Amino acid sequence: MAPKVLISDALSDAAVQIFKDRGIEVDFQPKLGKDKDALAAIIGNYDGLAIRSATKATEKLIQAATNLKVIGRAGIGVDNVDIPAASKKGIIVMNTPFGNSITTAEHAISLMMAVARQIPEANASTHAGKWEKSRFMGVELTAKTLGVIGAGNIGSIVIDRAKGLRMKVVAYDPFLSEDRAVELGVEKVELDELLGRADFITFHVPLTDQTRNILSREAIAKLKPGVRIINCARGGLVDEEALAEAIKDGRVAGAAFDVFAEEPATNSPLFNLPNVVVTPHLGAATTEAQENVALQVAEQMSDFLLTGAVTNAINMPSITADESKIMGPWITLSGHLGNFIGQMTDEPIKAINILFDGEAAEMNLKALTASTIAGIMRRRNPDVNMVSAPVIAKDNGVQVSTTKQDQSGAFEGYIKVTVVTDTRERSVAGTVFSDGKPRFIQIKGINVDAEVGENMLYTTNKDIPGIIGKLGSILGDHGVNIANFTLGRSAAKGEAIALLYIDEPVPADAVKALEASGNFQQVKPLTFVAI
Structure with missing residues (x-):
């Protein structure tokens, strides 16, 4: 289904046409922005809202915007947009700082x-x-x-x-x-x-x-x-x-x-x-400037709704269309790393530390950080995204720190995420291979090579003979088909882990059977979705 954009202030016909040419359904109602009640009544139908200064995107309006993903302000000033409310709702707010x-x-x-x-x-x-x-x-x-x-x-x-x-x-x-x-x-x-x-x-x-x-x-x-x-x-x-x-x-x-x-x-x-x-606030009042900012906001909003490219956002790191192509797998990876560690952590998180190595350290770290935090928060708040996650983390007193370093190992680059609670630290690291697929390369300090799928199963056990057979046998008895099986251990006879990529979610009775077998210290079904 094509994205839907509402234009509630006066934008040029050329700006309206940009949305249409890009395949976006556009509703042009230039007088609607002055009628806050009428605007609130219909805003829930739209993915994007394009405005100038007449429309007031208040907290009340934003709460009514159940499907809204982006607000685009044609101009530099965003005084008429409640930025904190939009951020908490996960709505990107863009402006056009260079058009005028x-x-x-x-x-x-x-x-x-x-x-x-x-x-x-x-x-x-x-x-x-x-x-x-x-x-x-x-x-x-x-x-x-x-x-x-x-x-x-x-x-x-x-x-x-x-x-x-x-x-x-x-x-x-x-x-x-x-x-x-x-x-x-x-x-x-x-x-x-x-x-x-x-x-x-x-x-x-x-x-x-x-x-x-x-x-x-x-x-x-x-x-x-x-x-x-x-x-x-x-x-x-x-x-x-x-x-x-x-x-x-x-x-x-x-x-x-x-x-x-x-x-x-x-x-x-x-x-x-x-x-x-x-003069009556004429700084941007030229024909050229008004046309420029209208065209610019239409292009920016279209790019975001169609490709995920983020330009001139007030409340999120910008990601160009070219960056989006290159960084896409790394953003997916960072989200998956956060998602893994968030699902594995039941205690309140005090701090999140993210290490960017080699190739990853040269990318847009703010975007990768936002994706990681969103992944961690996703378990407790399924509606969280890259916009709202940093705000939620800050509101909850979570300290976020990042470090970058030159390439230090066999991989051209990797990301390592560590969370700190009152009782422990837990870490996971991953990279993107040449095929563009994210891989987990280390869990709890144990080296692995695990492809990430939507449905996975994580287990821990003592490194003793026969565990793999028992794991496969129990899953097979419950109709679980394994697509990929990754093993790792800290040392011979030491702690061992398994990460299984499976076709369907693990049935609850299969999890209970694994736990009842007495062979596994931890059995954890996992779900991974894109941030």
Whole structure:
């Protein structure tokens, strides 16, 4: 059955056509996002939800979305999506962070020029029939210092454009490396130094607990006299009231804002002040940007629903279509390893430690880790997936750690998973052979070579003669057909294990017969399903 996608906001006809061309059933209702009750009544029928800003994907709506697998936001902001609720439900949330980057950067440059030359006020004055040439004395951008707070995707474009205007650029960004700063051609500085040196300051960071009110009243007091402030990023980054006071007393020469702490903004402290340019959140409002993000979200959602490729996800590691082809067997393996150890562990798990060796260590470790955790959690929560598993583990206080190392043995790469409980540690390791099939290669420190199937049986016993015959005989008496039989032992006469790949689930009476025979210390039917 073809996946079904609901578009509840205004997306272009070309975006709708992308879904159709990819074989996805699409329901285009661009006004539905404003009617939360009507949307909640039908959302359970869809695998995907494509939105802009009008639709509010609240916790209530997400709970009603019984079949939803992905929410795609055409644009960068996901303030209208309850990310924690979606993650716990196992719903991937995607955005399109690059579709409007150039447009937003250009708007920041435009506002900087507008406030530097007082263009809006001069325009209004001239339209009024005045000729106040001497009133509007601006400043040049050339040789001025631009302080960029946030040197990511949009910030780096602003830096490039500012350098073209022959500005000096300093940047504050805790995640900006020295090498990247050299590549961008900027001087990396701390925030206080930027505040004291910049003639213009522009913001290009998301609104987080760390960035909220980053230009506070205290920070405004550190600004270079005569500075001009530009914000095309997010409302809430600047104390608007304190900035308005600084403009009124002349310490700040002007400001240009496209975003506000409360939107729609109808009464900001910055309104109606001299040399303050304000626009109604137009950063992404160009024909090209709106079309780009609509097409991009349609492609991303289609890729995920049809191939499993994950791009620009907020709550899950991205996996490209090419990565999906290469990593598919390894994701299956990591899920199976987790599944095995989860089914073998009855106690509460305190910690999960994952070792990635060789080829596995060069892959997308976040995706492999998420798959492993999902496998471990699957026994207790059958609905868990790669999105919800890390959240559930964290909520339950499970510590997750990962280690990677160069190739250390006969295999080109492998994954080893260890769980820690109050009383023991249990581990299992596996690899992917050239045929693309996952194999278990070590259980409890005992080397094995076991192909993984949907239905399996795990037993432990003392290494004594006749055990294999008794195991096969009892299973045969109960109609169990063995597809593959793997044995391993710690040492002669020591502990031995068997892992059987069988055609059907082991009947309960067969398990009881094995246990009653007195030959086996542990008899455990196992089921493996893809994460």
